[in-house]
Amino acid sequence: MRVPAYPDRRFASPPTAFEEVDVRGLEHDLTGAVEGEVRFKPGDRALYTTGGSNYRQLPIGIVIPRTTDDVVEAMRICRDYRAPVLGHGGGTSLAGQCCNVAVVVDFSKYLNQIVDIDAERRLARVQPGLILDHLREPVEQQYELTFGPDPSTHDHCTFGGMIGNNSCGVRSIMAQFYGPGPRMSDNVHELEVLLYDGRRLRVGKGSSGDPEIDHRLTDLRDRYADEIRRRYPDIPRRVSGYNLDDLLPERGFDIAAALTGTESTCALVLEATVHLVHSPPSRSLLVLGYEDEYEAADHVCEVLDAKPLGCEGVDAVLLEDMKSVGIHDEYLTMLPDGHGFLLVEFGGETKDESDEKARKLMAQLKKGAGAPTDMKLYDDEEQTAHVWQVREAGLGATAFIPGKPDTYEGWEDSAVPPERLGEYLRKLRKLAGKYEYESALYGHYGNGCVHARWNFDLRSAPGIKTFRSFLDEAADLVVEHGGSISGEHGDGQSKAELLPKMFGPDLIEAFREFKSIWDPDWKLNPGKVVDPYPITSNLRLGTDYDPPAVKTHFAFPNDHGSFAHATTRCVGIGKCRHTDGGVMCPSFMVTREEKHTTRGRARTLWEMLNGEEIDGFRSEEAKEALDLCLSCKGCTNDCPVSVDMPTLKSEFLSHHYAGRLRPRPAYAFGLIDQAARVASKLPAVANFFTQTPPFDAVFKRAADVHPERKIPAFAPVTLKGWLASRPSSNGGGRRVILWADTFTNYLEPEVGVAAVEALERAGFHVVVPSGHLCCGRPLYDYGMLDMAEAYLRKVLRRLREDIRAGTPVVGVEPSCVAVFKDELVQLWPNDEGAQRLSKQTHHFAEFMAERAEGWEPPLLQRKALLHGHCHHKATGGIDSEKSLLEKLGLQVEELDSGCCGMAGGWGYETGHYDVSIACGERKLLPAVRDAAADTIVVADGFSCRSQIEQTGTGRRALHTAQVLELARKFGPAGPSGSYPEHAAAPRPGAGPVRAAARAAVAVGVIAGAAGLTYARLR
């Protein structure tokens, strides 16, 4: 493979010389020497091509070191082969600094521990792959300490990456007023680094640990000191360029600070010692409304005089974007009147103290000129979190706005002195207007740092030319205002070419020298920050981007009907790499593999269409990347830009297997409705073969079901059979269709019975469509989309009159309800029947809580542990379920347990079993085991209940409808004794005549089969 080379030790921009790397030899030697993982396959490399930036470069290969020695060894071997090296953390960088034609060393999987906390000295030693929140949470709980700079990516960005980028955040203001300073470089005490030549150094204030380096740095500093003092802007957020100012005597010749922000171009960080600051336990959030964002910006300095912990700005465009995209728009009413806002956080030892500080500022602002139009103070934790969500919606709300062109990074984090912020914002908006660019303007106003995401055209030659010209003018503007081209995201490739405007040619020469002192071979992250690749090269889109048009089943209505566009939707924010909370992404949470993030999967599909690295829908790499996607829909809800991986996976599988046989589970589980339909004729026979040894093992092997799994038994009588055999008790109330899904109808009809009875007691006339009707839920998981469409067409036909009449459809199985709410309209967004059915369909609890007017639920005063189904969370949320249970009088603990790990047939499959169990064991299963014996475990999903039952918890979860039934039957005290689920109504049985007839046939069939087996075994 060809990599750039540096004949004169300088990178000519663009590179003029190249040298060959023996990639196979490199891979071989790395594999032999490194204890961790070495991955050079196309599917592995595709995952690390871009980060969150506009750029794309294919790495040479990936090393995932298990130990620090692994890093050292990997560097040695790369040096032997003259291969470039790039450090990698969460990969959330926006400026192109975390992709390169290099061996990528991913620190995040294993090297992610806290080494030591010295609370007295307020220092923490950490490995580079440690996620920021994984330090903040324990030090906060144990010592009331925290780490100052907190990027918005705090729950998945790593210390190595924060040091690489010289990160900042909302609480940079806190670190500025109450700690060592606003940027990462101010908060780093000491670094252990590895140089490309193999030297391992502990660098800090005063020394690098290497006399030669110290000497050369001192010499460099002395020669450039005047120019540094003259040209470095004195602002809180100067992130662009190398921190040569930290070498000045008045800054203590701080080499750790100088290496911070070098974006992997000088050294790899092996360990860091960082400063901690006191974390005031009480916080109050003051929200100030102004006429517009400029007015808000004009008053930042007045606010800063009150020494808050954070001061953020939001404009009206962001609020409009949030409304259009539907992100957190429910919280917009919490803002005061106005069109430009400042969110100001105060801290104190008590609520009174933090409130008092906020009130003092309010009083002062009221008196001053240009007082805010309105102000609101929040000190309740939940409310405060909601208001912060408005600010944090930033990138998610602005990337893909319906009806507007896509937006990109490129000029998204410039910073100016806070006192000139208003002036800068006015001129920036005017300049953008000249180019017909639009964006919300929001960000860390207290530090003068502005976020924006502009609608650049990065696909046509004229568009790219215009983009480049805008950047020139914007850079001139920021320099004119005494600012910094980057105020927190770093230079990478998207800003680096502009640095001469800010620093001048002499300091650019000093940067070259600085890099050469650390990395004389220019092998660390070459072409970034100094002597960079041009801004318009290596573009991920660019003029060559021409993905093939794909004829799809799904309409991809939010992506202009394009599968390709749907794969570009992932903008690399990396939220799918968080390790706790929410649903997305369960498989990553247990494997910690980039491949198993939503991002990894989206990237793989993008590369598949691009064709250079992975080729086409038959690609095994792409199939493998999607294999551990549970289709839980977590990403559709939790991803800030709503990457819809289940839809992409389903579409992919339909193409991947077009005209070919699918794996066995696709038929065993995908067609479960058909199997259940047949089995329901003779459930005892079916159960004999699926539940009795040795037949069950044969069946499991045939269906590729893991031996530890238990195949659910078919009910003796279906829900529809039960309904047909009972006397009608329907009154004349409003007609409601109860959707008898496959799982409820054939496997757990007792849930359906409980739902029918609850609906009838609430006064509804319950109708269950007769005959075999299925939403096709399992078909999506296996990409059997022709059949899925046929199923839905049948549903629309059969329910046509009711759909037209507006009859509500109530489902007890969340995943089936989700088909009508989601997949149906993804397939046919313009079909009126589909749209109506989607809107008329309700989850059971949602319907009972919100539509059963005048109905009072029976009382049940107990504790309940609630696990929400992930499809339920993605299609409306489980708030109504929780409030319904609370209305019963239950004390509900809602688990933040994500996906149970079963996910339909997915968790039954042999190859998924371990991950399935690990997902369940993350939170749900331990919580169920720990629950008191008289606590009711509530889970509306059939899969979730099966996972709980099959994993040795000793508990059986109940559906909300069954909980209502318990309340009705046993009154407020509920059933006596432990395990309330034992008191739930049993599965309905077949009537005596029917049962006898069935039994006779069953005995015959079973005896025959057993005899046959016995004969064969002999």
Ligand SMILES: Cc1cc2nc3c(=O)[nH]c(=O)nc-3n(C[C@H](O)[C@H](O)[C@H](O)COP(=O)(O)OP(=O)(O)OC[C@H]3O[C@@H](n4cnc5c(N)ncnc54)[C@H](O)[C@@H]3O)c2cc1C
């Ligand atoms: C939506 C969004 C919001 C963001 N908000 C903020 C914000 O508020 N503040 C902010 O500062 N940034 C922000 N960022 C940018 C980015 O998230 C941060 O800079 C973050 O700290 C990067 O961490 P990471 O682990 O993802 O690093 P990566 O992206 O993996 O790496 C960052 C740089 O560090 C280098 N690096 C990684 N590990 C090492 C190592 N061990 N040794 C040497 N170099 C290494 C990489 O090569 C790269 O150059 C945001 C990004 C997004 C997408």
Ligand code: SF4
């Ligand atoms: S899938 Fe969503 S959350 Fe994950 S990186 Fe992409 S945009 Fe971010």
Ligand code: SF4
């Ligand atoms: S559907 Fe679930 S498992 Fe699949 S990518 Fe989305 S969050 Fe991850």
